[in-house]
Each structure stands twice: as C-alpha cells, then as structure tokens.
Amino acid sequence: MNIKLRKLKQKDAPLMLEWMQDKEITSCFRFDAQSMTIEKVYSFIEKAQDISTDMHLAIINEEDEYLGTISLKEIDSINHTAEYAISMRKCAIGSGVARSATEKLLDKAFNEVKINKVYLNVLSDNIRAIKFYEKLGFSFEGEFKDHLFINGKYKSIKWYGIFKVDFMKSI
Template sequence: MFESSRIKLLKVDKEDVELYHSWRNNLEVMSSTSPAIDIYTLEEKRQFFEDIIVGSSTSKSYMIVDKDAQKKIGITSLIHMDTKNRNAECIIDIGEKDYWGKGYGQEALSLLLDFGFLELNLHRISLRVFSFNQRAVNLYKRIGFIEEGISREALFRNGKWHDIIHMGILQEEYFLKSHEKLNYKSNS
C-alpha cells in the first residue's frame, strides 16, 4: 500500500525535522505550495514539526522516499482529518528540485489517496492549489480532483494577486478513476 515501483512512503519521525526545515526554508520550493513564505529558525520549525506534523491526532504525514537512491525527496500528508464526516485535506511537497516534473508527485499522491480511501475509508479528500501552479492543477485533474471553488485574489506573490483553487475528490470518484486506469492498461 505504501510503495510504488519507484517510491515508498515512510511515516515521518522527529529525525526528519532538519531535512524538512531545509525544504521549508527554500523559497523556490515553497513559492508554489506555501501561502506564507517566511524563513524560520530550526528551533521554531522543530516545535511546529513535533506538535503539528509528528504529534497531531488529526493528521498523518509521510516522507516520500526514492527507493533506488534511498533518498527522502518530499513529504505528503492528510491533514484536518475529520473522522465523523470522513473528510481530510491532502498536501504534498517535493522538496528535492531534481525530482520535479518527473511523476514522483503523482505517484506519492496516488499512494496517499489509496491509503485515505481504502484504509481510512474517507469519503472526501480536498486540497488547495495556487492558480499560477498550472502543472499542479493539471496533475490534480488527471488524478480525478474536481474544482469546487475559488478564493479570488487570496494570495499576493511576485507583485501580483493570485487565486487559490479549491479541489476535491470523493471516494467513489477515485475508485471510478482507478478502475478506468486499470481498464485502459488491460486494453493497451
């Protein structure tokens, strides 16, 4: 469940904080995923990491590991998990720029969605994406996410206002999309 041909997901632990800190303080990495681009000290990031990422009861976070290189390349999480309503929000950051645009994000997100829908039996998973990040928008649509709304001009980046796009996918939509992919592969 937590492996594909190229990657595996490992539960985040306290030792990952320095690597996570290096990604979160890289402005190029964070410019397309983080609403607040601020530089934090390692100690500030350690407190956030231990309280929110490792210690939260409403989130599950995993390091994305390149299996061949045995290298941690990013992080993906289900956050704001609401077990009563079976909802969560997902996030993903590929922190190692050498891995951008090569399909690792899609593999990691597919593993996370499999876990969310198959193991946790979530009904709905949502995400937010910045309108200028068209590559991410296209990826999410390919996976099966549907645009649900827009927060207009909610983000000021590089001297301009940008929208935040809200997207979601329901369990049945994800299963249908996965079934379509399997049928396509078997008919190829």
C-alpha cells in the first residue's frame, strides 16, 4: 500500500475517534483515550497545526483516507532529539502501513528536522510493539521498573532509540 504523511485535518476527527474508542487498540496506551470526544479531537487537530515542538501527522492512503497518526513529540532543537509515537486504526494494523509511515517519519526527522536521535518508550508487556520497534532498528536503552500506575497496577516501561547514523545505514 502506498501511503503518505500530511498534516492532520478536521475531516480526520471521526476516524481518529474510532481508534480512540477501541479498547483493544488503546489497552497499551497511557492516556485515557476512552474519555475523548469529537470536540476534544477537533481541538487536538487545531493545536497540531503548530509543528514547532510537536509534529502530529496523518497517515493516509491514495484516497486521502486517514489510517493513523504518527508523531515526533518534544522536538528539541538544542539536543537534536524527539520522541516517536504512532497510533493506527484497526483496519491498517498488520498491513505494513505503520512500517512505511515510520520510515517516512524517520527520514523527515533526520533529514529535514535535523534530529540526531529519535526515542520512544513502550510498556514492557507490549511485546508486539517492541518487536515492531526492534525490526525498524530501534535499540533497547533501558527499563524503568514499576514506573507507571495504570488501571490500579504498576507497569514498567522500556526505552528505545535510533540514531541518524544507524537509520541512514539501514536504508
């Protein structure tokens, strides 16, 4: 599937809310997506138009259908770092869309935004996501044990990173 990245648009809001209301998709998220409303999603999209410190982009297909959101957060122009995040609609999971979108975002991060390192954290029990990140070239950097309190339980998070030099070698 040929995909593109573009700024989020208001028309994406209903499909964004679709994955936010899917308990299976959001079970590994740290924010309370279940409490999101269409008004809150519209507000998020409006704020996402400013890409100075956070870049939230829509992943779209050839028909401009929203498939997910991919982000560079906390863009630090002094240390040349940014945090990676991705969320996908159920219809796009397992299709290769997330991999293609991540490769496009990393290329943009390293070559346009001039980032040196992109990092992420993931719940330690999210094995599927961890395998995905490792396939993309992210390297394990450490684990914060019982770092988060989610749904009445302590959860650990793993930290991963990828450097520009390593990404450029892989393409």
